[in-house]
Amino acid sequence: MRRNRQPINDDEPVKWQVLSQLIPYLFEFKQRVALAILCLVAAKLASIGLPYVLKYTVDSLNGDLSTLAVAVPISLIVAYGVLRLLNVLLGEIRDTLFGRVTERAMRRVGLKVFKHLHNLDLGFHLNRRTGGLSRDIERGTNGISFLMRFMVFNIVPTLLEISLVVGLLLFQFGISFALIIVISVVVYVGFSMKATDWRTQFVKQMNEADSTTNSRAVDSLLNFETVKYFNNERFEANRYDEDLAAWEIARRKNRLSLFTLNAGQASIIAIAMTAMMANAALGVLNEEMTIGDFVLINAFTMQIFMPLNFLGFVYREIRGSLANIDKLFNLLEQVPAIKDAADAKTLQTSNPTVSFNDVHFSYGEKRKILKGISFSVPAGKKVAVVGPSGAGKSTIMKLLFRFYEPNSGEICIDGQPINTLTQDSLRSHIGIVPQDTVLFNASLRENIRYGNPDACDEEIEQVIKLAHLEAFIEKLPEGLNTTVGERGLKLSGGEKQRVAIARALLKGASIMIFDEATSSLDSASEKAILSALRDAAKGHTSLVIAHRLSTIVDADEILVIDDGQIVERGTHETLLVKQGEYASLWQNQQRDKLEN
Structure with a gap:
């Protein structure tokens, strides 16, 4: 017996306005947020400096290697190590500082939803499945954690880094390198968003199947005695297996759509990196660029596309997180059918009629x-x-x-x-x-x-x-x-x-x-x-x-x-x-x- 499922609106837009509801939670620890942003900026500056240190190291090794000159590449290698360490340490400090903000936001929202659910009327709870409701709360609070951490400290810094690198390439090596990066980024982001919007239907189906399966299990196990009274173990198992089958199909569709998305993203990155390397190799052959410049271009390209690849994953997760958070905040928008009057009085009696x-x-x-x-x-x-x-x-x-x-x-x-x-x-x-x-x-x-x-x-x-x-x-x-x-x-x-x-x-x-x-x-x-x-x-x-x-x-x-x-x-x-x-x-x- 298959239960009717709610229709899924595949064309539903991403509800970015959810972000505005999270902003107040960011400012409970203003000093921590400010310090985390400083660490973020410092880490990005160190990240941008790494390819340049690598370039000058290669160029110095390609020149005169007298005893005095050897000190230059050695110093540059030490500087490279220091910058690499700073980049990692500053990132860890940033995550540690902002972790407190994220955890407090999850706590505040989770508690607010929990209190609100207890304030809702009996009719609401009679028409909701407790297992599905608990999953909505769990996915919503986890979505807050993901969104606040990755949106604030991964997507924005990545876009900032892309802008800085494009500017440096345009200024130092000409428009061809900058155009390849800009075009590849635009195509990559556009493809990722379109493909993610397409596969959102499968993510929703998977989440719906997950909630339904969990609700079925919780409902059956809570009524363990009733199941035993009527010898309906097989009946319950069959119903649970039907829900698991729907979950399995939804998971398979989700996995195949993810393969399509990843394959497309990998193709765009491969083409862009090949074009950048070919352009740089041509510059070296024409003696317009040094070997160090070739290394610099290679390092910048890899540095751009590594977070860009991550950006695709983050966007997919943000899309899902926004949907989960929106569902969580929708619970807060539920209006209790029974509300206290604005001038409600406190009952004080010891022997009432x-x-x-x-x-x-x-x-x-x-x-x-x-x-x-x-x-x-x-x-x-x-x-x-x-x-x-x-x-x-x-x-x-x-x-x-x-x-x-x-x-x-x-x-x-x-x-x-x-x-x-x-x-x-x-x-x-x-x-x-x-x-x-x-x-x-x-x-x-x-x-x-x-x-x-x-x-x-x-x-x-x-x-x-x-x-x-x-x-x-x-x-x-x-x-x-x-x-x-x-x-x-x-x-x-x-x-x-x-x-x-x-x-x-x-x-x-x-x-x-x-x-x-x-x-x-x-x-x-x-x-x-x-x-x-x-x-x-x-x-x-x-x-x-x-x-x-x-x-x-x-x-x-x-x-x-x-x-x-x-x-x-x-x-x-x-x-x-x-x-x-x-x-x-x-x-x-x-x-x-x-x-x-």
């Missing part, structure tokens, strides 16, 4: 979820929401967290509409035990501490007791230092939920949400944890989304939701007396319990 007032919500026009929901969770009280799957129970929780905005209606905390509050302060007052508990691949201690990174060991021990994790932890050889594995795969469902409960309790929020918090627990564990949760919920405003009705019999109010509407409400006892939807659910669950 939560209210939903005629709330309507839909995922698109055709999928209506909530249809005029209205209820209130008084301060310090416990309200439960029950109903069939798809009725809209979990959507209520997501709206309270402001993962989505209601289409109409209002959600308030202590009478304050939550869209007038900062998201950070709102969420800091809400603790949650989700139905699907996802843990980080770290120790038990760190997963619990995630609820409050500043919590001390005593606080962690306290919530461990409340979540009844003590007996489980004592059985582990490494105790709290036990690593839970990717997404907590080393723990059972009940163990993961107890960790989630401990983590939520550690947050110490004034509003607690329990989304099927005991769905993976056995009856004995469920009783123990429910008792602990009742104690922990005292003085807190609690919203419980429940499937097991036995877990919410003590709720101050129970809301029965069906098809996005509240069809019944009341306490456990009053709802049983009504003999309605709730009573029917209760009787069915009691019957199932007796049968099991």
Whole structure:
């Protein structure tokens, strides 16, 4: 089954404007940049001086070699060695100085993108593949490193060196040598740009195939258990191989196009160098030039075409880097669907009341979820929401967290509409035990501490007791230092939920949400944890989304939701007396319990 791929626009121009977005990062270390530029200029002057030292050395060796005259070529050879050493050392110093600038820019941009991605809404992340997204960030930051180093300290210096050499050849040897260099450079650069533009489609296809393959692998491995449940190892391998086949084809096309580009560039360089040497040899034969001049021309030609050959590679890489950086900055241009108002207030409350007032919500026009929901969770009280799957129970929780905005209606905390509050302060007052508990691949201690990174060991021990994790932890050889594995795969469902409960309790929020918090627990564990949760919920405003009705019999109010509407409400006892939807659910669950 082949997934549709995004069309690639082969005629898309190079977005040089990306460079302007990187300029601010260059000036964080102004002194380093200035010193690096000085080293660059000095290195280029030493590089230009090398062929002249070589010329005068050859000419001095071709003349009178008396004892006194021998000192001249020896001095020139020493000078050649010194210039060669300076050229290398100054280049290394330049790269070392600018390396700090490059690394800091990568850090700044990477952190900015990471923060921005966390500020984007849930809808964005549900529609993106995490593996592909991580590759975009990785390639973008690496592109910044390449672009800043090679654009600033390789391309510009190379063009400067070409200009200086053309001027020297024109001044010293006439227009023919200068014309050969100018024409060859123009043809080389023009061919490189056209050929690179042509092969960009293959680079994009390769990157797309790489991202797709990586996303497929990450998605499959993260859902390792599901693959095993359905015996779909072969199915996953076949799908992965399809993506690898597309990647292989894209790589082959990229390699063949690279061969065409390199062959063309090599041909231009070979023709230009042959023409320069033939012209210089003719000058020597006509006694218009010395052997030293011939060596000088040869050295200058090689010195020009070595970086020119490198310029072709750099341009190819810059084209790819600009595309990768543009994709990275495009992530920064993503506007969150949920934004704080300009005058958003900070929520400050210790015993809040939560209210939903005629709330309507839909995922698109055709999928209506909530249809005029209205209820209130008084301060310090416990309200439960029950109903069939798809009725809209979990959507209520997501709206309270402001993962989505209601289409109409209002959600308030202590009478304050939550869209007038900062998201950070709102969420800091809400603790949650989700139905699907996802843990980080770290120790038990760190997963619990995630609820409050500043919590001390005593606080962690306290919530461990409340979540009844003590007996489980004592059985582990490494105790709290036990690593839970990717997404907590080393723990059972009940163990993961107890960790989630401990983590939520550690947050110490004034509003607690329990989304099927005991769905993976056995009856004995469920009783123990429910008792602990009742104690922990005292003085807190609690919203419980429940499937097991036995877990919410003590709720101050129970809301029965069906098809996005509240069809019944009341306490456990009053709802049983009504003999309605709730009573029917209760009787069915009691019957199932007796049968099991």
